[in-house]
Amino acid sequence: MLIAQITDLHVRPHGLPAYRVSETNKMVARAVAHLLALDPRPDLVLISGDLTDCGLAEEYEELRGLLARLPMPVHVIPGNHDRRETLREVLPAAWMPGVTGGFIQYTVEDHPVRLIALDTLVAGASHGALCTERLGFLERALAGGDGRPTLVFMHHPPFECGLVHMDEIRLLDGEAQFRRLIAGQTCIERILCGHHHRPIVTRYAGTIAQIAPSITHQVAFDLDPAHAGALVFEPPAYLLHRYTPESGIVSHMVYVESFDGPYPFVLDAAYPGQH
Numbered sequence: 001m002l003i004a005q006i007t008d009l010h011v012r013p014h015g016l017p018a019y020r021v022s023e024t025n026k027m028v029a030r031a032v033a034h035l036l037a038l039d040p041r042p043d044l045v046l047i048s049g050d051l052t053d054c055g056l057a058e059e060y061e062e063l064r065g066l067l068a069r070l071p072m073p074v075h076v077i078p079g080n081h082d083r084r085e086t087l088r089e090v091l092p093a094a095w096m097p098g099v100t101g102g103f104i105q106y107t108v109e110d111h112p113v114r115l116i117a118l119d120t121l122v123a124g125a126s127h128g129a130l131c132t133e134r135l136g137f138l139e140r141a142l143a144g145g146d147g148r149p150t151l152v153f154m155h156h157p158p159f160e161c162g163l164v165h166m167d168e169i170r171l172l173d174g175e176a177q178f179r180r181l182i183a184g185q186t187c188i189e190r191i192l193c194g195h196h197h198r199p200i201v202t203r204y205a206g207t208i209a210q211i212a213p214s215i216t217h218q219v220a221f222d223l224d225p226a227h228a229g230a231l232v233f234e235p236p237a238y239l240l241h242r243y244t245p246e247s248g249i250v251s252h253m254v255y256v257e258s259f260d261g262p263y264p265f266v267l268d269a270a271y272p273g274q275h
Contacts, residue, residue, distance in 0.1 A: 007194030049079025049155030128156025
């Protein structure tokens with residue numbers, strides 16, 4: 001099974017860039033074309049938040065059009081740049097199956113890997129949170145999995161990474177309770193996040209937590225706590241998670257850009273591995 005995780009699309013109204021310089025809609029269209037060109041194609045696409053830049057209805061309409069070419073299931077969660085109510089009004093219900101309450105979170109059971117979608121959005125804020133209601137949903141979802149391989153996907157990472165301006169707006173409220181629920185759950189193959197616009201991975205509560213890079217602009221790599229954050233046009237990329245029962249989840253970072261090649265490996269006569 002192949003699961004493509006794209007994140008932090010920051011789609012704008014038609015013709016407008018994000019942050020005055022990032023042509024996000026064009027980059028999302030390129031990423032969609034890249035996914036369609038994969039052979040084999042992903043079985044489904046997860047979008048881990050910040051679908052739009054301002055949560056405007058026209059942005060979600062633009063997003064819906066950009067993603068309409070994808071023939072495989074698409075599943076979304078909100079990020080801090082999204083607005084729940086507008087997202088649900090404009091985007092197809094099939095992209096967030098079974099959502100009934102005030103939060104956009106759900107489980108998907110009809111694949112070899114279970115998916116648990118968590119809503120970490122705090123309206124009017126940049127940081128993330130998991131309240132009692134959302135944590136209760138996660139606890140029930142984990143209890144109902146019968147030990148099947150599971151991916152938890154959420155926008156805000158639950159761990160510090162050293163990018164101080166991003167650590168200040170990670171998952172803050174409810175993180176300790178979230179960690180306790182995750183700990184000891186050997187069924188959890190990955191915690192998949194967005195938000196930071198960089199590829200970052202760590203061990204967390206006995207499993208692996210992984211942040212996908214953005215398919216638009218990236219956050220500049222800068223570990224100096226005195227510096228403010230900035231965006232940079234490092235190559236857009238996404239994560240492709242390959243699941244087999246024998247290996248579990250193996251994650252690849254895939255660049256959207258085109259590069260020279262491919263060229264065949266032509267070994268020099270001096271190569272020591274030749275027989």
